[in-house]
Amino acid sequence: MSAILRCLAASLALACAPALAAAPAKGRTMQQVLDASTPADWRVPAPEDTLYLDLAAGRVVIELAPAYAPLHAANIRTMVHEHYFDGLAILRVQDNFVTQWGDPNADDKDKVRAFGKASKKLAPEFERDIRKELPFTRLPDGDVYAPEVGFSNGMPAARDPKSGKTWLAHCYGMVGAGRDNDVDSGSGAELYVVIGEAPRQLDRNIAVVGRVVQGMELLASLPRGSGALGFYEKPEQRVAIKSVRLAADVPEAERMPLQLLRTDTATFAALVESRRNRSDDWYKVPAGKIGLCGVPLPVRAGPAKKTGS
């Protein structure tokens, strides 16, 4: 479960308890909305779209977005099957921007990791045509960067009815595929995650391939790199990637039993409202609005699967 950002107590957490108890008179808190949710409000990410990125510090879980970046999702699956990422490293952590990982020897033709059956270049998947297969629950609060914003399959998205295009938005925790200047130079071999204020200028310029749904704190709390663009200057500063696995390739009993709140339900609408206008006593002036990247996308542990079931 995502932590509930309820109050900024002047002292310790317990000081907040009375406010939560006093809340119902004005409206529901996010926790109350979640407590009243039903199983149908939650979804289990598809195992073939779920990555386990294992670091010494713990596991990061990423949900891929094949509806928006099918070529990248497929290429990443191929690389994962080939154990491409195992033993690679986090190369770059730029404060208030991104954490990025890939092959430290990408530019060394003698040491570069082989791509095997994976493609080194992919057609750009920066935006998609608006269509029924790409659901869109609109957030009516407005946005600085796009004519319309909302949520699609649990991810923050934007669209422009005039151009007929839609794209995933660079909010905190979103994962993209690094590229060079050529639009087709990305492959998914080098991935980054947003760790600061949403860099929405990247939208429509790069393929967003998914979202970190668990373990974000492991990627956001790394030491920042002192080199240009936040690259680590010394090889020993890099953070090793133990392995990246697809949940579908892991025995069912070993999969993380995560559930994600659906974003196309009345419960989600209530959750957004609970954050747009906070109901606990700490808040004196309700915001009245909420930005796309300010909407939490809750994750919870579901029941663990039984072995052999």
Add this chain to the structure above:
Amino acid sequence: MSAILRCLAASLALACAPALAAAPAKGRTMQQVLDASTPADWRVPAPEDTLYLDLAAGRVVIELAPAYAPLHAANIRTMVHEHYFDGLAILRVQDNFVTQWGDPNADDKDKVRAFGKASKKLAPEFERDIRKELPFTRLPDGDVYAPEVGFSNGMPAARDPKSGKTWLAHCYGMVGAGRDNDVDSGSGAELYVVIGEAPRQLDRNIAVVGRVVQGMELLASLPRGSGALGFYEKPEQRVAIKSVRLAADVPEAERMPLQLLRTDTATFAALVESRRNRSDDWYKVPAGKIGLCGVPLPVRAGPAKKTGS
């Protein structure tokens, strides 16, 4: 100097160099705007408004905003003079929200640190009347949360001409004074800094007292607390504060020679435009707009002062 967020190269930083060289045809990059700046585009923060927060890992420099929170700024100065913060600690790091520091024993009447001449409670300074003493350079790009946004004395601000009020905005790096439920329960003894997506719902609900102008990465890269609201659960997890000093109380030769880009100049307007519509070859679709908290506020090292000058 703030790092230039110029490109997301698929490999190492050097891969970006050609793009910078090719840029001028389309417009100026932020670096080019900064390179063309004159001394008048920069300001030196007032020593009596500049805090040095020293951790084992390094120094964090905070510029206070007495124009918006005069009582809090004065109270913080009093506490600093009394060495109130020395030996206290960072108590809370909540991912994508805030890092917060203060007295670990605030709730223990036997161990709580004495306030001396400082006030334990202050009148709320959540917003101010719009007036000439509070300059405002408007950002015309719009905002989800406020009717108008822009910059005031180098800090992101918002205002509502209807209510006649203005306030500082909770962008990345902004510092506020924690409080309990009562609006006058803050004092500056417990401070927090934004380390994630701008929590603009806090605007007008709490006193923003300044901005981190250097060392933000030290506060943003700390391990997240595993307790409720990101509080560290074990005392040994807390990060000790060696000392907090006012630059005015430090010998001139030992002060950090920082300069901040003014936000009321043609150079700043050009900088905003360089970020609204990136001119380097990496970007294929210019954003066309920029959010308030997406505008960088550059800091550079000025000439060091001579001893006794």
